[in-house]
Amino acid sequence: MNEQILAHEFTAAVRTEPPLGFDPDEVVTRVARRRRNRRIVLLAAAGVVVAALAAVAIPATRTGAGVPVQPAAPSMVPSTGERLWPPVGVEVAQPTEARLSARAPEIADHLEAVLGKMLPATDGLSRKLNDSGRFAGILPASQVGVRTMAHGGPDGGGYFVSVDVYVPAAPVTRFQPRQLCADLKKEVSTATTCRYADVGTGGVRMTTEEDTVDRANTKQHRITVTDFRADGSYVLATIANSPGVSGALPLTADQLAALASDPGLTL
Template sequence: MSEADLREGLRAAVGDEPPLDFDPDELIRRAEHLRRRRRALVAVGVATLALTGTVLSLPGVLDRRPAGIDAAEAPVLTTAVSPPPAAVPPPQTVAPQTVAPRTTVTTPVITDASTRYLTDYLTKRFPDVVPGVKVVGVDFTDTHKQARAGYLTGLVRFVDGAGSSAVAVQLSVPPARVTRDQFCATVVCDEPRREADGSHLEFATSTDPESKMTTHTVAHFRADGSVVQVSGYNHDPTRVGAPRAEVALAPEQMARLATDPGITLR
């Protein structure tokens, strides 16, 4: 069959069909347009899926929930019933305890005012206790160093009928720097004396066997814990000279100075 015969056969086959009510060229153009649009939509959909997958893979994105989420889609919140609290025992009543009041002991403070007071007091008091003497001076040396150590030492220099001499007066703040046993451990102590207020007097004597220098010391261990020591010599401790026949002050005179309430730290 030739090509012409084929065309004629086809024309005859459709000859009885109604004519087309549309333009074939227009139909082709619309089909082409729809195909291009479909391809564009597919490409946009693929890009959208890729972007969504990237965002969902970021940390914390899956934990964020939109504000308008349906309650049916939200996870079910379960709660556990806590056990009832344990019964708290009633507070126990503690009987108040009687506390003994504390006794406050005021420790004297050694200052320059202390040395000025003692200097004036000893200058006036010494001739009353030791008659017939002339006080040359009262000296307190290195007072700041001694004050830090808790004691103060002064020297009363005087002249009597036998010549010049001196008496050392030392005051220690409480508590006592030495006990009575320690005081008598290196010297010869006589029988102690107990005072009416409960304090004690210790009488000690020491002599250098070579120089024959003798020192008598009376220590008053006072009831408040302070100690006052008064030392007399058979020579002048401030200069080199021949010794006296006896110590310049009698033990009772040194005891009067040691127990004098005016000789104290203020």
């Protein structure tokens, strides 16, 4: 079962002409003083502009060592899961079957490379599933994309990691992640816990965890991180004990979140 689950305005003062009855020497003095004041103001203004440009340009392009500054990571704010997703105004692109078929093995290879750096080398990670198409779910109720699953641990049977890259199938219905959590509690386990974070201007990250008991009465743990992205796509990353196996999982929720937000996982 798939657990699927954002000019400046200038003013000028106009002064009246001096009266006809005036002292020429006073006028000359006044004009000279005005010119001097105007020159001082212009030079000061030029200095402010140069300083402002330097303050903006230098931090935005180079470090003190001459190395380009990396873009800041999207801000994350803990939330209650009420942000609508996909973001209002975003038109979710629907990939073709040919595109999905081509991306499936590429995503699987990328995932294998990433997990090879995150998981113990002795786990013997093996790919068990890699396909693409249209799939049913909870929220969204229908999606198109790519699924990949790998098994690891002793003899490749201790746990599994699955990564799904999807977009909601048209017609797209917007929802709140907290609605998805409520449905998961009904459909999967009442003990499911959910945490949310608003990411950037339109993204949402949802982390769910639950303890279940399999048919052999073995206690198992599952962690799922869903990275609902601002462009209307989303990545579902899950790690759980294999059937009949109970034990600590090799990836934490934070590591799974890093996996789900991997920029290489796109359609």
